[in-house]
Each structure stands twice: as structure tokens, then as C-alpha cells.
Amino acid sequence: MIESDAFVQALQDIGVDFFTGVPDSILGGIIAELMERRIYVPAVREDEAVAMAAGAYMAGRVPAVLMQNSGLGTSLNTLISLNYIYQQPCILIVSWRGQGGKDAPEHLVMGEVMPQFLDTMKIPHRTLTEKTAVEDLKWLAETFMKQRVPVALVITKGVVKGLHP
Amino acid sequence: MQSRAMAMAAILELLTDQPVIICNGFPSREVQKIADRPTHFYMIGSMGSAAAIGLGVALSKPKKQVVIFDGDGNVLMGMGTLATVGALKPKNFIHVVFDNEVYGTTGNQPTISNVVQLEKVAKAAGYANVERVREREDLVYEFKDMLKKDGPSMLLVKVNEMVEDAGRVALDPPDITKRFMKAIQ
Numbered sequence: 001m002i003e004s005d006a007f008v009q010a011l012q013d014i015g016v017d018f019f020t021g022v023p024d025s026i027l028g029g030i031i032a033e034l035m036e037r038r039i040y041v042p043a044v045r046e047d048e049a050v051a052m053a054a055g056a057y058m059a060g061r062v063p064a065v066l067m068q069n070s071g072l073g074t075s076l077n078t079l080i081s082l083n084y085i086y087q088q089p090c091i092l093i094v095s096w097r098g099q100g101g102k103d104a105p106e107h108l109v110m111g112e113v114m115p116q117f118l119d120t121m122k123i124p125h126r127t128l129t130e131k132t133a134v135e136d137l138k139w140l141a142e143t144f145m146k147q148r149v150p151v152a153l154v155i156t157k158g159v160v161k162g163l164h165p
Numbered sequence: 166m167q168s169r170a171m172a173m174a175a176i177l178e179l180l181t182d183q184p185v186i187i188c189n190g191f192p193s194r195e196v197q198k199i200a201d202r203p204t205h206f207y208m209i210g211s212m213g214s215a216a217a218i219g220l221g222v223a224l225s226k227p228k229k230q231v232v233i234f235d236g237d238g239n240v241l242m243g244m245g246t247l248a249t250v251g252a253l254k255p256k257n258f259i260h261v262v263f264d265n266e267v268y269g270t271t272g273n274q275p276t277i278s279n280v281v282q283l284e285k286v287a288k289a290a291g292y293a294n295v296e297r298v299r300e301r302e303d304l305v306y307e308f309k310d311m312l313k314k315d316g317p318s319m320l321l322v323k324v325n326e327m328v329e330d331a332g333r334v335a336l337d338p339p340d341i342t343k344r345f346m347k348a349i350q
Contacts, residue, residue: 018225041224041253043217044245051214052249055186055221058206058346063221081210082218086338148339 002130002160004029008037010133011064014141016091018056020049021066026095026155028163031066046071047078050150053090054082062144064091069098069114069154070107072121079121079150089144092152096127099156118152125152128159167301168327169263170195173234175301176261176308180232184222184349187234188215190270192263194331196234203348207334207341213242216250216260223255226349230257230312237264237278244286250317251291258317260287261308265324273326284321294318 007030011019019034020041021027034040043049046067053063067075072094083090097103098111110117118125124143128136136153143151169192177200186206187193193207208215219233240247240262250258262283267273284295294314296307304322311318336344 018221020221042249044249047211047214048217048243048246048249051211051217051243052221052224054214055218055223056225057221058218058342059184059222059225059349060346061221061225078211078214082208082214085210086342088342 001158002128002133004033004161007160008033010137011091014137015062016064018053018061018063019066020052020063021093022046022049022068022071024066024068024095024097026068026097026157026160026162027066027093029161030093032163045074047075050075050078050090051082054086054088057088057090062091064093066093068095069110072114072117073110076121079123083150084122087148089148090150091140091144092123092150094152094154096154096156114154123150123152125154127154127156130159166299166323166325168329169265169324170199170327170329171301172263172304172322172324174199175305176232179305179308179312182348183230183232184226184345185232185234186215186219186222188212188236188239190236191328191331192234192236193334195329197334198329198331203344206345207336209334209338213239215239216243216246219258219260220246220250220253220255222349223258224253227255227257229349230259231255232259232261235260235262236269237262237266237276237283238268240283241276241278241281247287247290247292251287254291254293255317256315259311260292260317260319262319262321263324264321265326267326269326269328284319287319292317292319295321297321297323299323
């Protein structure tokens, strides 16, 4: 399991310097670490977070937005009609709720279709594993710089330490 | 009551190199026609996002005063952002809402801003200064005052439904991004 502080440090090391988002339990440890470092700007909806990230990008920052996968639905139009068409990249740290059909009912449909959903939205994505973490982060930074579009790193349960062990 | 284009022109005269985020629909087209500056970010989609984009700029560039040209339909769609702004309290955030009580770009269907007073929502959410104006003199006076004060501020300007004959935003979206980024460095 990756420690939350190591994960946040790795994001900062690839240049991410603006963090916003909406919480999820899988991301709880990461958000707690960001708050401890006083670098987290809380948003009230995922589409707001994505638009804030777009503003931060244009002001010279490298933004990351944290959200659970339901937030992809909420922010769909903003991701496409703002970030994508204006070429305003952002890093999406998306927790994979409903993966493998084991979660609360509200997460099951998105949990099943998320990879296809990201493909349809033309959002490059990769799922973080402890083994490939270094390459995953490198891929994230390179895709952000080269493609200038939102790029997603998917976090499955138990890969990054949460609030409760 | 004045038109939105007249109200926008009066405010643009008071601005120089401040970043201005303009909401989608006719407001972006009208501003492009009145005064096209590289410091303008014209939103064409993502309705409801103007204030959130402005907030991202304001938090990242605390020394620059950031101005948002918004509409009543846009504010209603992204009303949660009033709370985010009110909570974070960026001092360099001036939110101008041109309120014509209709969705003008899609055929003047009524919004609900005739009943919901958006500047009062902003005040309750924690904006430091809010004003509602109708006349041009009041608009100029209050906006000048907000330029001098610590924000976040909201100036709600009541305007009529008249629309300027203005074409679509001429620049391609990636060029708007690049031009704006360079201008506000």
C-alpha cells in the first residue's frame, strides 16, 4: 500500500501545485495529507473543481482535481466544453467506486462502465498500482504536457492508504 | 434601464490589464465587439463556470484583480460557487452580474432572478461587498469603489433584454487560452 504522504509528494515532484476536488472515502488519506500541507482548495461540486483547475492552469499552475468516479458524470460538460476544447489540461485523481460490483448500489453502474466512459470522453486514463507507481506518475506528467487535455489516474480501494487502515 | 452592452462598456472603460472572465452566450460576443483585449477569457461552453474559472485565476494570481462578467442564468446554474468564493474570500475577486432575468441566448426564456436576489445570496455566502445598481452613474461609482476595496465583491447590474448585433467569438478556443495565459503572466 502506498502511503498518502508519499503519493502527495510524488504529485508535487512531477510539478502539481494546485489541488482541488470533492472528497471520497478512498481518497480520504490523500485529502487529509493535502490539508495538512495547506495546499487543498475544497470545491462544492466536481464541475466547479474542474473549472477552477482550468483557471489555475491559465494562471500558470499545474492543477489536480480529486473526485470519486460519480464526479466524472457531474463534470462531463465542463471537461469537454471547457478543458478539452480549450486545451486546458488537468490531472484527475479519480477513485474507482463500484469496481467489480462490490459497493453500494449507487456506485455499481458507473463502477462498471467507467473505463469505457473515460474512453468515450477521450480522457487518457491509467489505473495506479503500487508496483507501477513510478511509471504511472511519469505517464501522467507526460500525457498532461503532450496532449494538453484532462488526464485521469484511477485509484482503486486499498492502493493508497485511506483514513482508516 | 440600460442594455447589458452599455453597462459592459462602462465597466471596460475602467479596466486596463486586469484578467476578465466573460460567461458564455451573448456576453462574450458583446465584449469581443466592444473591446477585444488579450486579457479577456471568452467562455463559449461550460455554462455556470465563469466564477469558478475566475476563482482559479484569482487564487493563483493573488496580486492581480480578477473580474468576472457573469449572467443571472449562469450564476443560478453554478450557484454553489458563490459559497466557495464566500468561504475562501479571495480579496482580488470582483464578480459583476448582468441580470436581465432571461436566458437571452436561447430565446429569452425567464430565469428566476426576478424573485431570487443573487447579490443577497452572495452576501449570505460570505462575499465582503455586494451592491445592486440600475443606473450608469451608480454602476460606475460602485465599480470604482469595488476596485479600491478588498473583495470578494459582487456588483449586480440590472439590465434590459436588448442584445447587441455581435458575431460569434472569432478566436478558436485553444488560441483564447494561449492569448489569455500570455497576457496575464
